Amino acid sequence: GKPPNLYAFPSADELAPSLRTFVLDAQNAAIERHNVFRVGVSGGSLPQVLAKALLVESNGDGKVQFDKWHIFFADERAVPLDHQDSNYRLVKKEILDKIPKGMGTPTVHPIDVKYLDDVQEMADQYEKTLVGAFAARDSVKLPLFDLLLLGCGPDGHTCSLFPGSPLLREVDAWVLPISDSPKPPPKRITLSLPVAYHGIRIGFVATGAGKKDIMKQIFDTEEGAELPCGLVNTKGEDRVSWFVDYPAIEGVAFP
Ligand code: 6PG
Numbered sequence: 001g002k003p004p005n006l007y008a009f010p011s012a013d014e015l016a017p018s019l020r021t022f023v024l025d026a027q028n029a030a031i032e033r034h035n036v037f038r039v040g041v042s043g044g045s046l047p048q049v050l051a052k053a054l055l056v057e058s059n060g061d062g063k064v065q066f067d068k069w070h071i072f073f074a075d076e077r078a079v080p081l082d083h084q085d086s087n088y089r090l091v092k093k094e095i096l097d098k099i100p101k102g103m104g105t106p107t108v109h110p111i112d113v114k115y116l117d118d119v120q121e122m123a124d125q126y127e128k129t130l131v132g133a134f135a136a137r138d139s140v141k142l143p144l145f146d147l148l149l150l151g152c153g154p155d156g157h158t159c160s161l162f163p164g165s166p167l168l169r170e171v172d173a174w175v176l177p178i179s180d181s182p183k184p185p186p187k188r189i190t191l192s193l194p195v196a197y198h199g200i201r202i203g204f205v206a207t208g209a210g211k212k213d214i215m216k217q218i219f220d221t222e223e224g225a226e227l228p229c230g231l232v233n234t235k236g237e238d239r240v241s242w243f244v245d246y247p248a249i250e251g252v253a254f255p
Contacts, residue, residue: 002219002254003233005241012049012207015243017061019205020053022241023147024062026201030146031068037146038133040074040191040199042159043087044151047094049205049243055098067104070133074150074196075160076111076126078119078187085185109133111189119177123189127175143174148191148199152206153183154214156227160190163227168193193228197235204233204242211248220253 007022009015030037041047054064077085088110096108109129115122134143150158160178161167167176170192178188196202206215217224224230233240 003240003242004238006244007242008244008246008249010246012245013052015205015207015245016049016052016056017059019049019203019243020056021061022201022203022243023050023053023149024064026147027065027068028062030200031065033146035068036070037065037068038070038072038143040072040145040148041087041091042074042149042151043076043090044153045207046149046151046205047087047091049207050149051094051098054095055100055103064103066099066106069104069106071106071108072130072133072145073109073111073126074148075188075190077185078111078116078122078189079185080113080116081110119179119187119189123173123175123177126189127173130174142195142198145195145199146201148196148202150196150202150204150229150232152204152211152214152218152229154210155182156214156218156224156229157183158204158229158232159196160188161193161196161228165228168228168231170194193231193235197232199236199239202232202236202240204229204240205244206242206248207245209247209250211244212250212252215244215249215252219249220255 007018027037076087079085081088112125130143156163174195176192181188218230
């Protein structure tokens with residue numbers, strides 16, 4: 001069915017102002033609630049779209065207060081931080097390196113590259129990072145991100161949760177290791193499915209004609225709703241918003 005919060009625009013550039021308003025609303029609510037804004041971001045095309053939304057002059061819709069931001073990675077590849085496959089590097093290149101003076105400086109939480117050879121240990125360490133930022137594991141069941149900004153792969157993956165993966169059954173761990181990702185590189189860590197769909201707000205960004213087949217599946221078929229991206233969409237309920245361009249949803253019926 002049609003998600004309650006679907007924002008569709010002719011092009012990726014045109015969705016930026018709407019994504020900006022969404023992120024600023026999440027930021028302001030979080031700062032009011034606990035004086036910090038904890039955001040999880042994906043790799044792929046997302047950082048570039050996000051940069052277009054954030055790194056622009058305010059047009060009266062409020063300010064990006066990067067000093068209050070804590071940026072985490074919804075998924076990350078087990079590679080050095082300056083490697084071309086690194087999501088940290090991507091976020092740095094697209095956003096962090098381009099923040100104009102006066103917008104503040106976010107606190108970024110990259111993976112610990114000491115554990116590149118041991119993805120289980122890398123996942124455990126990243127979970128500890130989350131525990132440090134959110135709360136002790138025994139006092140909260142899950143870390144509640146103020147905002148998760150996610151992509152949806154052509155096979156229906158989100159974060160690094162791939163269709164058919166046994167990781168989708170995880171109910172306890174917050175961060176999971178992957179050593180056989182179907183999308184290269186094979187070694188990664190990812191937020192678990194429950195952490196993803198418990199985000200206080202969840203924003204999916206999907207642009208380009210390359211997305212139309214998977215968008216059709218997710219919104220128009222029962223099987224598609226069971227793919228990782230469809231699961232976060234359904235289980236996240238009205239906390240989920242979609243930012244799409246027309247090519248991505250061409251032919252979607254939203255029955
Ligand atoms: C990754 C990404 C991944 C991505 C999707 C969508 O590190 O592999 O985080 O989950 O978000 O593959 O990517 P696009 O937005 O580029 O289609």
